[in-house]
Amino acid sequence: MISNFSSFVEFFAAIYVTMAVNNDFCSNFWTPKYYKEMDSLLKEYDFSGSSSIHDSLMEKIKHKYENVQSRAHYRGFIVLMLCIFYLIFMGYEDETNRMSVEHYIPILSDTILVGLTLIFSKQILRNWRRTIICVIIYALVYVLLKCVHFEVLETHKITIAIYNYKSLLLIAIILLPIIHQLYIYWLYSSVYKGYLKHHVSEEYKRYKESMIGIKTKDKSKVDEIYMKAWSDAMFTLNEDPTYTTFYQVLTKQLLCIASPTQWQLLMSWIKYHMRRIISKEKEDLPSMMNETNTNNEKVLDNPLGQYERKDKKALDFTNEYDRYIRWKKKVGKNNSLKIFCTENNLNYKDMLAWIRINRPI
Secondary structure: OHHHHHHHHHHHHHHHHHHHHOOHHHHHHOOHHHHHHHHHHHHOOOOOOOOHHHHHHHHHHHHHHHHHHHHHHHHHHHHHHHHHHHHHHHHOOOOOHHHOHHHHHHHHHHHHHHHHHHHOHHHHOOOHHHHHHHHHHHHHHHHHHHHOOOHHHHHOHHHHHHHHOHHHHHHHHHHHHHHHHHHHHHHHHHHHHHHHHHHHHHHHHHHHHHHHHHHOOOHHHOOHHHHOOOOHHHHOOOOOOOOHHHHHHHHHHHHHHOOOOHHHHHHHHHHHHHHHHHHHHHHHHHHHHHHHHHHHHHHHHOOOHHHOOOOOOOOOOHHHHHHHHHHHHHHOOOOOHHHHHHHOOOOHHHHHHHHHHHOOO
8 A cells, every 4th residue: 555655755745845945955065165166266267358257157157056956946846746646645545445456547647747757857847837837737637537537547557567566656756856866966066066177177278279379370279169260361460359259259168168967967977087997007007017027027037036035935944954954964975965855755956945045054
């Protein structure tokens, strides 16, 4: 029974009330500190000649935040209404109708409609008017399916499958906006700042190089984007030209940078970390090769190095050598090291190398 999830629905209904009225997710990342960071980031670059560029960029960034916050309000309101529908529906659920597919068709249809609205919220939920119209449509669909019985819907395989997994559908649709909003919070509180810093820096370099090319009348230094706003005739003029068109192109470029899509932000984050991983591997490879070469050189320079006492894994024949000295005195003649090693199952070459390296007295 869906009524078993009444506490779950009530809890998230309370969350969506705050999300619909006062979206703390957005308010938390758009703080005076965040604004100050954005402002200081843009002030690093001297876009001289157009004092309005900085103000236009800050206005665009703030507008982006307002769009993010507004859409969060709309999504919160939509799911809040769904939670209310569910809580009302749960009040009429009992042991008799809980096994009836017909009884669940209206609420499950509304749930799917809400899910589709959330997925395409950017295109559908553009203002409060559209949001309220969506809620009215959900209510009309619910009333229509409650009053009119469609036998095709009741017996269809897809309807039966949705009915069997109705609890999972309920949980997924209610959790979707929260998960999405956490994702948005991460994008615009962290990734967006890095994206803006990187792309503004790149655009600033193109702008400075192009400006130098224009002032020195060197076409090769002017970027293709800025070249479109600067005719060939301008390079032959001797009088000082006006750079208004040039600044307009710069402003347009920067405003495009300041308003990326969520997909662009995500892809830029993935590419950034991919580059970091690749560059780290490239940095580690030479050091690993140098270490290998160094070890090989040590082995070549000193083939008996494995027997040195400094090596923790080196062969140690100290006890065997003491036994060899006593054995040598005892047997008299035929007291060679090779015979001693043969009798005691020792490696003659290893022990001989050890004696040469350590030279025991």
